[in-house]
Amino acid sequence: MSYLVLARKWRPKRFSELVGQEHVVRALANALDTGRVHHAFLFTGTRGVGKTTIARIFAKSLNCERGTSAEPCGECETCQAIDAGRYIDLLEIDAASNTGVDNVRDLIESAQYMPSRGRYKVYLIDEVHMLSKPAFNALLKTLEEPPEHVKFLFATTDPEKLLVTVLSRCLQFNLKRLDEDQIAGQLAKILDAEQIAADPGAIRQIARAADGSLRDGLSLLDQALAYTGAAAGAGKLEDAGVAAMLGSVDRSRIGALLSALAAGDGALLLQEVATLAEFAPDWNSVLDALAEALHHVQVRQLVPGAGVDGAGVDIDAIAAATRPELVQLWYQMALNARRDLPYAPSARAGFEMAVLRMLAFRPGQVEGGTPPPAGASGAGKAT
Ligand SMILES: [Zn+2]
Numbered sequence: 001m002s003y004l005v006l007a008r009k010w011r012p013k014r015f016s017e018l019v020g021q022e023h024v025v026r027a028l029a030n031a032l033d034t035g036r037v038h039h040a041f042l043f044t045g046t047r048g049v050g051k052t053t054i055a056r057i058f059a060k061s062l063n064c065e066r067g068t069s070a071e072p073c074g075e076c077e078t079c080q081a082i083d084a085g086r087y088i089d090l091l092e093i094d095a096a097s098n099t100g101v102d103n104v105r106d107l108i109e110s111a112q113y114m115p116s117r118g119r120y121k122v123y124l125i126d127e128v129h130m131l132s133k134p135a136f137n138a139l140l141k142t143l144e145e146p147p148e149h150v151k152f153l154f155a156t157t158d159p160e161k162l163l164v165t166v167l168s169r170c171l172q173f174n175l176k177r178l179d180e181d182q183i184a185g186q187l188a189k190i191l192d193a194e195q196i197a198a199d200p201g202a203i204r205q206i207a208r209a210a211d212g213s214l215r216d217g218l219s220l221l222d223q224a225l226a227y228t229g230a231a232a233g234a235g236k237l238e239d240a241g242v243a244a245m246l247g248s249v250d251r252s253r254i255g256a257l258l259s260a261l262a263a264g265d266g267a268l269l270l271q272e273v274a275t276l277a278e279f280a281p282d283w284n285s286v287l288d289a290l291a292e293a294l295h296h297v298q299v300r301q302l303v304p305g306a307g308v309d310g311a312g313v314d315i316d317a318i319a320a321a322t323r324p325e326l327v328q329l330w331y332q333m334a335l336n337a338r339r340d341l342p343y344a345p346s347a348r349a350g351f352e353m354a355v356l357r358m359l360a361f362r363p364g365q366v367e368g369g370t371p372p373p374a375g376a377s378g379a380g381k382a383t
Contacts, residue, residue, distance in 0.1 A: 048213030177212030
Protein backbone atom coordinates (compact mmCIF):
# COMPACT_ATOMS: atom_id res chain seq x y z
CA MET A 1 0.00 0.00 0.00
CA SER A 2 1.44 3.35 -0.95
CA TYR A 3 1.78 5.98 1.72
CA LEU A 4 -0.59 8.89 1.31
CA VAL A 5 0.86 12.11 2.65
CA LEU A 6 -1.07 13.49 5.61
CA ALA A 7 -2.02 16.75 3.89
CA ARG A 8 -3.84 14.76 1.21
CA LYS A 9 -5.24 12.07 3.44
CA TRP A 10 -6.65 14.67 5.82
CA ARG A 11 -7.77 17.27 3.32
CA PRO A 12 -11.17 18.44 4.63
CA LYS A 13 -14.07 17.16 2.54
CA ARG A 14 -16.79 19.39 3.97
CA PHE A 15 -16.96 22.97 5.18
CA SER A 16 -17.44 21.85 8.77
CA GLU A 17 -14.08 20.06 8.71
CA LEU A 18 -12.13 23.16 7.72
CA VAL A 19 -9.83 24.58 10.36
CA GLY A 20 -10.26 28.33 10.69
CA GLN A 21 -11.67 30.55 7.91
CA GLU A 22 -15.12 30.56 9.53
CA HIS A 23 -15.95 33.93 7.97
CA VAL A 24 -15.42 32.57 4.46
CA VAL A 25 -17.29 29.37 5.14
CA ARG A 26 -20.30 31.22 6.54
CA ALA A 27 -20.54 33.52 3.53
CA LEU A 28 -20.21 30.68 1.03
CA ALA A 29 -22.64 28.46 2.91
CA ASN A 30 -25.24 31.23 3.06
CA ALA A 31 -24.88 31.91 -0.64
CA LEU A 32 -25.20 28.22 -1.48
CA ASP A 33 -28.19 27.64 0.75
CA THR A 34 -30.07 30.67 -0.54
CA GLY A 35 -29.13 29.99 -4.14
CA ARG A 36 -27.59 33.42 -4.61
CA VAL A 37 -24.05 32.56 -5.56
CA HIS A 38 -21.87 35.33 -6.92
CA HIS A 39 -20.02 34.42 -10.10
CA ALA A 40 -16.52 35.42 -8.98
CA PHE A 41 -14.71 35.08 -5.69
CA LEU A 42 -11.27 36.25 -4.79
CA PHE A 43 -9.42 34.56 -1.95
CA THR A 44 -6.39 36.38 -0.66
CA GLY A 45 -3.94 35.03 1.85
CA THR A 46 -0.75 33.09 2.29
CA ARG A 47 -0.02 29.60 1.09
CA GLY A 48 -1.36 26.47 2.64
CA VAL A 49 -4.35 27.96 4.42
CA GLY A 50 -7.07 26.20 2.44
CA LYS A 51 -7.70 27.87 -0.92
CA THR A 52 -7.76 24.70 -3.02
CA THR A 53 -9.66 22.86 -0.34
CA ILE A 54 -12.36 25.52 -0.22
CA ALA A 55 -12.57 25.55 -4.00
CA ARG A 56 -13.12 21.80 -4.10
CA ILE A 57 -15.80 21.81 -1.44
CA PHE A 58 -17.45 24.72 -3.21
CA ALA A 59 -17.40 22.83 -6.52
CA LYS A 60 -18.98 19.83 -4.79
CA SER A 61 -21.65 22.03 -3.22
CA LEU A 62 -22.59 23.41 -6.62
CA ASN A 63 -22.48 20.15 -8.52
CA CYS A 64 -23.46 17.42 -6.06
CA GLU A 65 -25.93 15.12 -7.77
CA ARG A 66 -28.25 15.39 -4.79
CA GLY A 67 -28.65 19.13 -5.22
CA THR A 68 -26.87 22.40 -4.60
CA SER A 69 -26.29 23.08 -0.91
CA ALA A 70 -23.55 23.83 1.56
CA GLU A 71 -23.62 20.17 2.59
CA PRO A 72 -22.68 18.10 -0.46
CA CYS A 73 -23.36 14.40 0.01
CA GLY A 74 -19.77 13.28 -0.49
CA GLU A 75 -21.00 9.97 -1.87
CA CYS A 76 -22.26 10.54 -5.39
CA GLU A 77 -19.93 10.09 -8.33
CA THR A 78 -19.49 13.83 -8.74
CA CYS A 79 -18.51 14.39 -5.11
CA GLN A 80 -16.08 11.48 -5.23
CA ALA A 81 -14.49 12.64 -8.47
CA ILE A 82 -13.94 16.11 -7.03
CA ASP A 83 -12.47 14.70 -3.83
CA ALA A 84 -10.09 12.65 -5.91
CA GLY A 85 -9.08 15.72 -7.91
CA ARG A 86 -10.35 14.30 -11.22
CA TYR A 87 -13.55 16.18 -11.99
CA ILE A 88 -13.86 17.44 -15.51
CA ASP A 89 -15.85 20.59 -14.65
CA LEU A 90 -13.47 21.80 -11.96
CA LEU A 91 -10.53 23.37 -13.71
CA GLU A 92 -7.53 24.31 -11.64
CA ILE A 93 -5.11 26.66 -13.33
CA ASP A 94 -1.84 27.88 -11.91
CA ALA A 95 -1.42 31.39 -13.28
CA ALA A 96 2.22 31.40 -12.25
CA SER A 97 3.01 28.97 -15.05
CA ASN A 98 0.22 30.03 -17.46
CA THR A 99 0.67 33.76 -17.56
CA GLY A 100 0.02 34.46 -21.22
CA VAL A 101 -2.97 35.77 -23.07
CA ASP A 102 -3.26 32.52 -25.05
CA ASN A 103 -3.83 30.51 -21.89
CA VAL A 104 -6.61 32.86 -20.89
CA ARG A 105 -8.17 32.78 -24.36
CA ASP A 106 -8.35 29.00 -24.18
CA LEU A 107 -9.98 29.26 -20.81
CA ILE A 108 -12.53 31.82 -21.93
CA GLU A 109 -13.39 29.79 -24.97
CA SER A 110 -13.95 26.67 -22.93
CA ALA A 111 -16.05 28.67 -20.47
CA GLN A 112 -18.61 29.31 -23.22
CA TYR A 113 -19.43 25.62 -23.47
CA MET A 114 -21.82 23.97 -21.09
CA PRO A 115 -20.35 21.84 -18.33
CA SER A 116 -19.66 18.26 -19.37
CA ARG A 117 -21.31 16.61 -16.41
CA GLY A 118 -22.33 19.01 -13.67
CA ARG A 119 -24.46 22.13 -13.41
CA TYR A 120 -21.52 24.51 -13.15
CA LYS A 121 -18.02 24.81 -14.43
CA VAL A 122 -15.76 26.03 -11.67
CA TYR A 123 -12.49 27.68 -12.55
CA LEU A 124 -9.90 27.96 -9.83
CA ILE A 125 -7.13 30.29 -10.91
CA ASP A 126 -4.31 30.29 -8.41
CA GLU A 127 -1.77 33.09 -8.12
CA VAL A 128 -4.01 35.13 -10.40
CA HIS A 129 -1.85 38.26 -9.98
CA MET A 130 0.78 36.59 -12.16
CA LEU A 131 -1.34 36.93 -15.31
CA SER A 132 0.02 39.33 -17.88
CA LYS A 133 -1.85 42.54 -18.58
CA PRO A 134 -3.27 41.37 -21.93
CA ALA A 135 -4.34 38.17 -20.21
CA PHE A 136 -6.17 40.18 -17.56
CA ASN A 137 -7.91 42.29 -20.15
CA ALA A 138 -9.07 39.21 -22.00
CA LEU A 139 -10.41 37.79 -18.77
CA LEU A 140 -12.17 41.00 -17.85
CA LYS A 141 -14.79 40.75 -20.58
CA THR A 142 -15.83 37.30 -19.41
CA LEU A 143 -15.89 38.51 -15.83
CA GLU A 144 -18.26 41.30 -16.82
CA GLU A 145 -20.75 39.00 -18.45
CA PRO A 146 -19.98 35.46 -17.44
CA PRO A 147 -22.07 32.59 -18.76
CA GLU A 148 -24.69 31.41 -16.25
CA HIS A 149 -22.94 28.09 -15.72
CA VAL A 150 -19.52 29.49 -14.80
CA LYS A 151 -18.09 30.34 -11.39
CA PHE A 152 -14.65 31.81 -10.96
CA LEU A 153 -12.53 31.35 -7.88
CA PHE A 154 -9.39 33.42 -7.90
CA ALA A 155 -6.66 33.06 -5.37
CA THR A 156 -3.69 35.27 -4.78
CA THR A 157 -0.99 35.89 -2.24
CA ASP A 158 -0.54 39.42 -3.59
CA PRO A 159 -3.85 41.24 -4.19
CA GLU A 160 -2.09 44.59 -4.53
CA LYS A 161 -1.00 43.53 -8.00
CA LEU A 162 -4.55 43.01 -9.26
CA LEU A 163 -6.32 45.56 -11.43
CA VAL A 164 -9.07 47.48 -9.68
CA THR A 165 -11.42 46.44 -12.46
CA VAL A 166 -10.84 42.81 -11.54
CA LEU A 167 -11.15 43.43 -7.81
CA SER A 168 -14.43 45.27 -8.24
CA ARG A 169 -16.01 42.28 -9.98
CA CYS A 170 -15.18 39.78 -7.28
CA LEU A 171 -16.40 39.07 -3.80
CA GLN A 172 -13.25 39.28 -1.76
CA PHE A 173 -12.29 37.14 1.18
CA ASN A 174 -9.13 37.27 3.16
CA LEU A 175 -8.05 33.82 4.27
CA LYS A 176 -6.32 34.10 7.60
CA ARG A 177 -3.10 32.51 8.67
CA LEU A 178 -3.87 29.87 11.25
CA ASP A 179 -2.60 30.43 14.74
CA GLU A 180 -0.39 28.01 16.58
CA ASP A 181 -3.25 26.60 18.66
CA GLN A 182 -5.36 25.84 15.59
CA ILE A 183 -2.50 24.03 13.90
CA ALA A 184 -1.44 22.20 17.07
CA GLY A 185 -5.05 21.15 17.66
CA GLN A 186 -5.38 19.70 14.17
CA LEU A 187 -2.01 17.90 14.41
CA ALA A 188 -3.02 16.40 17.74
CA LYS A 189 -6.34 15.27 16.30
CA ILE A 190 -4.68 13.59 13.34
CA LEU A 191 -2.00 11.90 15.46
CA ASP A 192 -4.73 10.63 17.72
CA ALA A 193 -6.75 9.25 14.81
CA GLU A 194 -3.61 7.66 13.35
CA GLN A 195 -2.87 6.21 16.80
CA ILE A 196 0.61 7.69 16.97
CA ALA A 197 1.85 8.75 20.40
CA ALA A 198 3.45 12.20 20.65
CA ASP A 199 4.87 14.60 23.22
CA PRO A 200 2.79 17.78 23.48
CA GLY A 201 6.07 19.69 23.11
CA ALA A 202 6.81 17.94 19.81
CA ILE A 203 3.42 18.96 18.42
CA ARG A 204 3.95 22.50 19.67
CA GLN A 205 7.31 22.77 17.90
CA ILE A 206 5.86 21.62 14.60
CA ALA A 207 2.89 23.97 14.94
CA ARG A 208 5.25 26.85 15.54
CA ALA A 209 7.49 25.97 12.59
CA ALA A 210 4.42 25.69 10.33
CA ASP A 211 4.19 29.47 10.56
CA GLY A 212 0.47 29.84 9.93
CA SER A 213 0.13 27.19 7.23
CA LEU A 214 -1.65 23.97 8.07
CA ARG A 215 -0.30 22.34 4.94
CA ASP A 216 3.27 23.14 5.98
CA GLY A 217 2.45 21.78 9.42
CA LEU A 218 1.27 18.49 7.96
CA SER A 219 4.33 18.21 5.71
CA LEU A 220 6.55 18.80 8.73
CA LEU A 221 4.62 16.16 10.61
CA ASP A 222 5.20 13.71 7.74
CA GLN A 223 8.91 14.52 7.86
CA ALA A 224 9.06 14.21 11.62
CA LEU A 225 7.41 10.78 11.49
CA ALA A 226 9.88 9.64 8.86
CA TYR A 227 12.80 11.12 10.79
CA THR A 228 11.94 9.65 14.17
CA GLY A 229 10.40 6.41 12.93
CA ALA A 230 7.33 6.98 15.07
CA ALA A 231 4.26 5.21 13.69
CA ALA A 232 0.97 3.72 14.78
CA GLY A 233 1.66 1.59 17.81
CA ALA A 234 5.42 1.94 17.37
CA GLY A 235 7.61 4.52 19.01
CA LYS A 236 6.65 8.02 19.95
CA LEU A 237 7.10 11.43 18.42
CA GLU A 238 9.39 13.02 20.97
CA ASP A 239 10.52 16.57 21.73
CA ALA A 240 14.19 15.90 21.11
CA GLY A 241 13.68 14.13 17.77
CA VAL A 242 11.53 16.95 16.43
CA ALA A 243 13.98 19.57 17.68
CA ALA A 244 16.82 17.75 15.92
CA MET A 245 14.85 17.54 12.69
CA LEU A 246 13.82 21.19 12.75
CA GLY A 247 17.34 22.25 13.67
CA SER A 248 15.72 24.16 16.50
CA VAL A 249 17.25 24.79 19.84
CA ASP A 250 16.94 22.37 22.67
CA ARG A 251 14.98 24.43 25.19
CA SER A 252 17.02 23.19 28.12
CA ARG A 253 20.01 25.04 26.59
CA ILE A 254 18.01 28.26 26.71
CA GLY A 255 17.28 27.55 30.37
CA ALA A 256 21.01 27.06 31.08
CA LEU A 257 21.80 30.31 29.29
CA LEU A 258 19.27 32.23 31.37
CA SER A 259 20.51 30.64 34.59
CA ALA A 260 24.05 31.76 33.80
CA LEU A 261 22.74 35.25 33.11
CA ALA A 262 20.68 35.33 36.28
CA ALA A 263 23.70 34.20 38.28
CA GLY A 264 25.87 36.80 36.60
CA ASP A 265 28.35 34.09 35.65
CA GLY A 266 30.12 35.32 32.50
CA ALA A 267 32.38 32.29 32.13
CA LEU A 268 29.43 29.92 32.28
CA LEU A 269 27.52 32.13 29.87
CA LEU A 270 30.25 31.96 27.22
CA GLN A 271 30.53 28.24 27.76
CA GLU A 272 26.80 27.91 27.09
CA VAL A 273 27.12 29.93 23.90
CA ALA A 274 29.96 27.62 22.81
CA THR A 275 27.82 24.57 23.53
CA LEU A 276 25.01 26.03 21.45
CA ALA A 277 27.44 26.80 18.63
CA GLU A 278 28.34 23.12 18.34
CA PHE A 279 24.86 22.54 16.92
CA ALA A 280 25.36 25.30 14.34
CA PRO A 281 21.93 26.72 15.17
CA ASP A 282 20.09 29.46 13.40
CA TRP A 283 20.99 32.24 15.83
CA ASN A 284 17.86 34.14 14.96
CA SER A 285 15.79 31.25 16.27
CA VAL A 286 17.93 31.09 19.39
CA LEU A 287 17.18 34.76 20.04
CA ASP A 288 13.53 34.00 19.39
CA ALA A 289 13.56 31.17 21.89
CA LEU A 290 15.34 33.40 24.39
CA ALA A 291 12.75 36.17 24.00
CA GLU A 292 9.98 33.62 24.32
CA ALA A 293 11.44 32.24 27.55
CA LEU A 294 11.83 35.77 28.93
CA HIS A 295 8.20 36.45 28.12
CA HIS A 296 7.22 33.37 30.13
CA VAL A 297 9.46 34.42 33.02
CA GLN A 298 7.84 37.84 33.07
CA VAL A 299 4.33 36.40 33.11
CA ARG A 300 5.32 34.17 36.00
CA GLN A 301 6.72 37.18 37.90
CA LEU A 302 3.89 39.62 37.34
CA VAL A 303 0.87 37.34 37.00
CA PRO A 304 1.78 34.36 39.17
CA GLY A 305 -1.64 32.73 38.74
CA ALA A 306 -1.43 32.54 34.93
CA GLY A 307 -0.44 29.20 33.50
CA VAL A 308 2.91 29.24 31.73
CA ASP A 309 4.32 26.41 29.67
CA GLY A 310 8.05 26.65 30.32
CA ALA A 311 8.79 24.17 27.50
CA GLY A 312 11.97 22.81 29.04
CA VAL A 313 13.04 26.00 30.81
CA ASP A 314 12.87 26.21 34.60
CA ILE A 315 10.77 29.37 34.60
CA ASP A 316 10.29 29.46 38.38
CA ALA A 317 14.00 29.51 39.23
CA ILE A 318 14.77 32.27 36.74
CA ALA A 319 11.74 34.29 37.76
CA ALA A 320 12.90 34.15 41.39
CA ALA A 321 16.48 35.11 40.55
CA THR A 322 15.81 38.16 38.38
CA ARG A 323 13.94 41.40 38.84
CA PRO A 324 10.93 42.07 36.62
CA GLU A 325 12.31 45.27 35.10
CA LEU A 326 15.51 43.47 34.19
CA VAL A 327 13.52 40.83 32.36
CA GLN A 328 11.83 43.62 30.40
CA LEU A 329 15.23 44.97 29.47
CA TRP A 330 16.62 41.60 28.42
CA TYR A 331 13.56 40.90 26.33
CA GLN A 332 14.03 44.19 24.49
CA MET A 333 17.70 43.38 24.00
CA ALA A 334 16.85 40.00 22.50
CA LEU A 335 14.50 41.67 20.00
CA ASN A 336 17.01 44.36 19.13
CA ALA A 337 19.69 41.74 18.66
CA ARG A 338 17.52 40.00 16.08
CA ARG A 339 17.23 43.24 14.19
CA ASP A 340 20.98 43.87 14.38
CA LEU A 341 22.11 40.34 13.62
CA PRO A 342 22.68 40.94 9.89
CA TYR A 343 25.13 43.73 10.76
CA ALA A 344 27.18 41.70 13.21
CA PRO A 345 30.62 40.42 12.12
CA SER A 346 29.12 36.96 12.32
CA ALA A 347 25.77 35.70 13.57
CA ARG A 348 27.43 33.96 16.48
CA ALA A 349 29.32 37.13 17.43
CA GLY A 350 26.07 39.05 17.24
CA PHE A 351 24.41 36.57 19.55
CA GLU A 352 27.32 36.54 21.98
CA MET A 353 27.33 40.33 22.15
CA ALA A 354 23.62 40.31 22.85
CA VAL A 355 23.92 38.02 25.87
CA LEU A 356 27.03 39.87 27.05
CA ARG A 357 25.05 43.06 26.88
CA MET A 358 22.38 41.44 29.04
CA LEU A 359 25.12 40.51 31.47
CA ALA A 360 26.46 44.07 31.44
CA PHE A 361 23.03 45.39 32.24
CA ARG A 362 22.59 43.40 35.40
CA PRO A 363 22.54 46.41 37.72
CA GLY A 364 23.89 46.38 41.24
CA GLN A 365 25.91 43.21 40.79
CA VAL A 366 29.39 44.76 40.50
CA GLU A 367 30.84 42.67 43.30
CA GLY A 368 30.51 39.48 41.27
CA GLY A 369 33.05 40.79 38.78
CA THR A 370 30.30 41.76 36.35
CA PRO A 371 31.04 45.08 34.70
CA PRO A 372 28.79 47.94 35.79
CA PRO A 373 26.39 49.38 33.24
CA ALA A 374 28.47 52.56 32.88
CA GLY A 375 28.92 53.94 29.42
CA ALA A 376 25.96 52.13 28.00
CA SER A 377 23.06 54.10 26.59
CA GLY A 378 20.57 55.57 29.05
CA ALA A 379 17.90 52.98 28.42
CA GLY A 380 19.62 50.46 30.61
CA LYS A 381 19.49 52.02 34.04
CA ALA A 382 17.03 49.56 35.45
CA THR A 383 17.89 50.09 39.11
ZN1 LIG B 1 -22.74 14.45 -3.97
